[in-house]
Amino acid sequence: MINRSFVERLIRDIYDSIESIRELTSKDYERMTKAERLAVRYSIVAISEALSALAIHIVRKVLNKSPDNIHEALILLEERKIIGRDVREEISSLMRLRNILVHRYWTVDDHMIYQSIKGDFEAVEKFIERIRNEFRI
Secondary structure (H helix, E strand, C coil): CCCCHHHHHHHHHHHHHHHHHHHHHHCHHHHHHHHHHHHHHHHHHHHHHHHHHHHHHHHHHHHCCCCCCHHHHHHHHHHHHCCCHHHHHHHHHHHHHHHHHHHHHHHHHHHHHHHHHHCCCCCHHHHHHHHHHCCCC
16 A cells, blocks of 8 residues: 555655756856756756655555566556656656766766756656546545
């Protein structure tokens, strides 16, 4: 059975991080401070970690499967028609960005991140809405 308070907390964390990114990227990139650019990175990592925990929790509790990682969890959710392919692919891309931010942070181009994520979290929001609707959360 799904742990509702755990899922609700993860969803709240995701939306808080999205709000933070939207606020930070509401100004021109050139006007952002180094701290604000790093805050965007941190928020991307926070969203990714919460999405990973959410997807794996749903797969374990609802599908009774034990995925090794977020990518396996997303594939299982897609196979069960809980999410669509477009959502799986977008979230997988976000997870790859998270891995770069964590493991190869020195290669990151903050301006490119700014341009690619500025206000665009449609797939994440679709994922959350689908989870909320499917499991009445």
